[in-house]
Amino acid sequence: MPIHFDDRTARFEGACTVEEAIPLAEWLCAAEKPRLDLGGCTSLHTALLQVLLAAGKPIAVPPQGAFLRDWVMPALGDAHPA
Structure with a gap:
């Protein structure tokens, strides 16, 4: 799985695909004070x-890739430690 979930943190790694959308949405609803780590994400469906x-949660660790960092992060509100 490209997204690894634990109690408080979702770690995105590599190419994160459409199959991860429902598990991510469910985890975001269930997790208390979720922390999103996009540091290892290379592409995001x-x-x-x-x-x-839709979740509006802050991104604790921004992606390193230029496209995600420069084009996607501004839409998500940049990185703010959770």
């Missing part, structure tokens, strides 16, 4: 972007 936008 638009379904996941929509889930993140």
Whole structure:
């Protein structure tokens, strides 16, 4: 799985695909004070972007790749430690 979930943190790694959208949405609803770590994410399916936008949770660790960092993070409100 490209997204690894624990009690408080979802770690995105590699190419994160559409199959992760429902598990991410369910985890965001269930997790108390969720922490999102996109540091290892190399690509993000638009379904996941929509889930993140709808959730409105801060991104604790921004992605390193230029496209995600420069184009996607501004839409998510930049990185703010959770």
